[in-house]
Amino acid sequence: MKHYLRADQIAESLSVSTSTVWRWVKVGKLPQPFRPTQRTTLWEASVVQKAVDQMSKS
Numbered sequence: 001m002k003h004y005l006r007a008d009q010i011a012e013s014l015s016v017s018t019s020t021v022w023r024w025v026k027v028g029k030l031p032q033p034f035r036p037t038q039r040t041t042l043w044e045a046s047v048v049q050k051a052v053d054q055m056s057k058s
Contacts (some may be wrong), residue, residue: 003045007033029055039046 010030022051024030030051033041 004042005045005048006040006042009045014052024055 005013007018007021011021014021021030025032031043031047033043035041
């Protein structure tokens with residue numbers, strides 16, 4: 001079963017603001033989220049982890 005995260009959960013786990021999470025999406029450091037409903041924005045946790053690993057390598 002896939003695990004999903006909201007922007008605030010990503011921000012908290014990385015000790016950054018939600019604005020930073022959205023900035024990283026805009027510049028391509030984090031993948032685009034998907035919207036299962038009009039009011040919900042989610043990222044697949046494993047995809048976020050891969051992106052964070054890539055950021056820490058560079």
